Amino acid sequence: MNKVNNNVLLEVKNLKKYFPVRKGFFGGETQYVKAVDDITFHINKGETFGLVGESGCGKSTTGRTIIRLYDVTDGEVIFDGAELGKMRESELKPFRKRIQMIFQDPYASLNTRMTVGDIIGEPIDIHNLATGKKRQEIIYDLLERVGLNKEHANRYPHEFSGGQRQRIGIARALAVEPDFIICDEPISALDVSIQAQVVNMLEDLQKEMGLTYLFIAHDLSMVKHISDRIGVMYLGKMAEIATSDELYTKPLHPYTQALLSAIPIPDPEVTRAKQREVLEGDVPSPLNPPSGCRFRTRCKYAMAKCAEVEPKLKDVGGGHMVACHLMDK
């Protein structure tokens, strides 16, 4: 992974994001929620990298830190050769154009007082890409691209359904012709029959425009469907990274195995025959994570070593990376 690879668009190295939590009335002692704690991965040009994990595992924080909605606590975010992590806002602006984001909640992420045309036009104005008639044409073109039509430009967000709003959010992200889009749970708020519409559209746009996606979601079936490679996170750490087929056919980390086995399959005979491995207990608090391997408190294979030494993410062949002491044998 440290080899020089021209194909890599984004490289995240030892990224950390801690949020301070003040304890005590006078704010003496400060504790940190280690939302993202030393994770490393890369995303190739034109691929879709899926990031999965349960709530609180740090997947959304990772996305938001990459796009610098949060400041980086430590580590590097290298986008197309440039280190974004320590840049000032003015230096970041050209990169803001190249990296865009689609949010989870299509109800909260659109300004209710702006027309759809203005919502999509705003990034065009900010980056001075076009004005007047040309701007109008770009907006119309984008609306058609996401399956809406020209007439929608003068309407307000409340006139649209959830699926249509998500399309507007996607059109806004595309307005500045980005290279890289972070999709933070883009379909979890949508109905089943609408999810497929949006996912197909994201796939088509990727082909047409050569986009690279970071797809963050907790729905493993959908992530497997859309991603080329997948990273599994647990409590701020990366547990496993593999191609999507390999992750599902040959999961190596006990957490990935449990996660996969927990998903009910929409097929009565298959799902009832499936030996389900039920994880005991809950995810520990990120304020006070377990020592060593963070998964050890719920892991059925946990050994003495797991409490003492933190497992490093290691390549076990063909880019399949696992952070687990079981791999040492």
Added chain:
Amino acid sequence: MAEKLLDVKNLKTSFYTHVGEVQAVRGVSFSLNKGEALGIVGESGSGKSVTSMSIMKLLQFPGKIKDGEILFKGEDLVKKSEKHMMSIRGNEIAMIFQDPMTSLNPVYTVGDQIMEAIIRHQGLSKQKAKKKAIEMLKLVGIPSPEKRVDNYPHEFSGGMRQRAMIAIALSCQPDLLIADEPTTALDVTIQAQILELMKDLKEKINTSIILITHDLGVVADVCSRIIVMYGGLVMEEGTAEEIFYDPKHPYTMGLLKSIPRLDLGQKKRLVPIEGSPPDLLKPPKGCPFAARCPYAMRICVEERPPYFYVNEGHRSMCWLLHEDAPDVKVETGVKRGIA
């Protein structure tokens, strides 16, 4: 013949809003036998939650049951007074809601909330009720229940709160448990815990379950019979096997094709259902799914289809099953035993 516990007949529920009557449930009929687990699937706005709220008679203003009967153990709940309903709710019919964060009272301990139902319906003393509450917490798998019984909801995690909800619901051994999206707000590993618990308790207490969800995987796992709802109507009803392997309604087929399968190797493009659900302020005259249906015919728009019975338990509201319907090549559901 198994004993019928619940028989819903032609239920119609509407919300009388200032813009007009929203016909959320437009004539739903189904029945449930003792000890059976029935799944109701559908998208938001299909009327599945309103159906369950109607059964519990927990509809909030401006919702009203317009027509129909809800026969529970042979008695019509629609005609029952609120006072009578209070003796049934939590005692004979219990409910688990989607969001365990908001459905527990934050100012009472978990134990108090379990005891409330027990004291009210079974008339036990406080000491005995507390003992029972601890027993219930133990049953639903809460570790060290003797201590946990005095905790407040905020001291519980999401999964534990849902377990506590189940403990409350089952504390009076109800005949019927209605679970409305019980695992939607939970993570998958916690969802697996709760589903296993529900299946296990169903065996132990022999409660009938109505499980309402949008997740086809969840119903496939838990339910023996499934109702598919759309636009305030039951589109199709059948056993889990019939619904998944031999669906007769294009909406059911569409749903099955639009979800990715985790266990299958090949990456096929998803087949979405184009368009969006109907507006129930002005429900369509014909089949509610006609506007999105790839097989729609003229009659589908003009007249609502009756139920066509494939066999005694498998029915579908679709004109395609009419004997005069053209013989279209209809794609079937999940192929059996692919995995």
